Amino acid sequence: MRPRLAAPVGAVFAALAFAATLWGWLLAGGGTVDLPWAPSWDLRFTLALDGLAALYSLLATGIGFAVTVYASRYLPLHLEHQGRSEADIPRFHFFILMFMGSMVGLVMAQDLILIFVFWDLTAIASYYLIGYDAHERDSRRSALMALLVTGITAVCLLIGALMLYAAYGTFSLPALIEASEPGALLAAAGALIAVAGLAKSAQVPFQFWLPRAMAAPTPVSAYLHSAAMVAAGVFLLGRFYPLIQKTDWLLDALLVVGLGSMAVGGILALTRNVLKQLLAYSTISQYGYVVFMFGLGGEYGAVGASFYVIAHALAKAALFLTAGAVTEATHGETRLSHLGGLRRELPFLMVASGFSAAGLAALPLTIGFFKDELFFEAALERGGVFPALAVAGAVLTFAYTWRFWSGIFLGERRSEAHGVPAAMTVPVAALGALVIAGGLYVAPFARLAQAAGEVTFNAPTPIDPAYHLDARAENLMALATYALGVLVILSRSFWIGAAEAFARLGELAGPERLYFASLKGLNAFSDRIHDLEVRDLRTRVATILGPTGVLVGAGLLFTPTRGAYEVGAIGPLDWPLFLALILVAVAAIATVFPRRHLTLALVLSSVGYILAVVFAFFGGPDVAMVQVLVETIMALLFIGILVLLPRKVLEREASNPIPRRRKVRDAGVALIAGFFAFAVSWSTLSQPALEESVAQEHIRLAPEAHAKDVVTAILADFRGLDTLGEITVVGIALLGIATLLSRGRLW
């Protein structure tokens, strides 16, 4: 297989998936697949192509297609710069396709557990994609951060799902939407699910992982931000919105989080110098709008959020791809302060990305105009201070979008540049064309958003965005946005100090600090435990025996043991057994004294041999035989290992006196554990035997299993599962020995 083939294969798959989704939605009119998955656990494999699913899968596959086409040229160049071989190309396309597949699965899933599974699959795919440049430490750390933040909060989603299941007895989302009633439980479950969604969408206070994730190659960032990972977060909110909106305070919380993200993302985007960082913060703020609209509620909020996701995805993907192309054209320049004036070198890219930038800034004749129209309408419907806050947010968007685009293409030239391959500009142009097409003829996009809004709102949402050439409030707000936006751009020198102070405050006291502190604390804690437990063999045995003895002792002391601890009579037939047991005890005590390792091994095995005699007395020939055989082979392996160890080490260990403190500790632990083991055995044996024990059942059933030997029947039949587990361990142990002694080569 040639690595370069991966790109066309990936692109064809993405295109086919896009076509299939489009066909399924437009011509087949949706549909449902419903299979029993694990019926005994009430799990069903339910996928449905409803409006919401159609919107997000079209985005995932469509933008996925654009990204794979772009990556077909970008990735070889990227690898070449880093001096890596082309063999890494298929990995990228594999994970992008996996990402796409899990995203499509996620948006269609109707079963809570299925949603959770796909949810985590997207996190796994994103982990590998963000950490694609795995040789860079920064890249690995960012990937881990994204995985941890989204993975830990994913557990909230699972908990929420299980709470709902416990209350209503079903994992099916449509059934839950019908059955659930407002209350503390629904609020708690809804809040947990919302936390998972907000963390994935990088909303305040989880926003810190997203800018770090910029360590990923540019196509990954583009995909992550516009159509997959981050979009999955707001998708989850949309999917569970019928449950969430039953609790008023949850909606208010969404309002606060959305506003916070708009502010943090917008202000920081105005201060960032690195292109992709600027875009990352802009994504945080853009999804802040979506969350804000969910919080506003109402049909405008539901449809507006869906429409916003479409418009943002098209524009943001194009802008990311632009950033990647610009960096490529300028030999790796990523800083705005060193870019500028590229209008002559990259005229085509300038126009193409200009369309998308206009879309993001919500200029008329682009799809973005309608996203802001709906946004303003939703805010107006709610009234109060919200229209003013909405305008403020839109002004920030206008300002940083201008900063991005003008910083690259306008002004004086600050760096050398050459042209870029067509495969890297055509996707940008295609996305830009869609942005304009949506501005000229908005109906198809609006219909899709409406269908998605209906699912989200769980009721019909007859809303049609359109141009109105009159002095209605939305239009005035849009005009105010442009005017204030220009003002903000022109007055940069007045506020830049305050904005940068705000950014520094975030670095000093933001949630990222908490993340690193808790990671460090966990590491230190685990190091301490590791030190305590596995420093050497004696300590390890002590850490197991000590707590076990104490727990067993506690159990014994708190259990009412009436008539326990009886001393039975010793009959004439018991004497041989008694003597054998005394020998066992003597041999066991003798193991404490030998200094030489070989002697120790022999004394240890003598304990086992005498025990075998005891078993024989008890009429357990099978057990006695096993004991003898195991003891023999263990002793031989033990001696073999002693031969393997350097003689010097053994002699030094044998002559080194053990420190007094260690001796006291070991003796104390041994005494505690031994005493309570003795007490428990004694008290157990003092109880009268049960009338009907499992052993008798086994003996009774043995003939039915065609066995004359009960022990073998137990091993191979009655308790076969235990045996299976044990022999698997034996197999793994063999692999372990091979790993230790011959680097994993068995033969």
Added chain:
Amino acid sequence: MKTSVMTRVVARVLLVPALVVALAILIKGYADTGDGFNAGVIAALGMLLQYVAFGYEEAERMMPVRLVAVIAFGGLLLSLAVALLPLFWGLAIFTHVPGPGEEVIHLGTVELITPVVFDIGVFMLVFGFAVGAIDLLARAIHRRET
């Protein structure tokens, strides 16, 4: 270090009886004391004797030691198959054939039932494990000494 002629002769002479005893214990496991585990250890002890008496290079020349990895993991797979195959017929795992009360085909004292196959898997694994561990140790010791 060379072992005495006596040791070598005894070791050689004991190999076949050890294997025969192991085989007997294995196939008669359902009728009498012992099972696959015991049989595996006994057979392995017979092999171990060769290592002690002849050293690992000669022991390897004498016996197909290279196969023990295949034997061990083949045995594990065999046992897993016996345990899990009933799932394909919609039965619980470890459903043995023939079932309770059904007729069993006898070959002398040997019963042809699936638990015996499971036991053979256990035998192969235990045998492979013990011989494999010994061989790995012997090689490691040899490497250290040279």
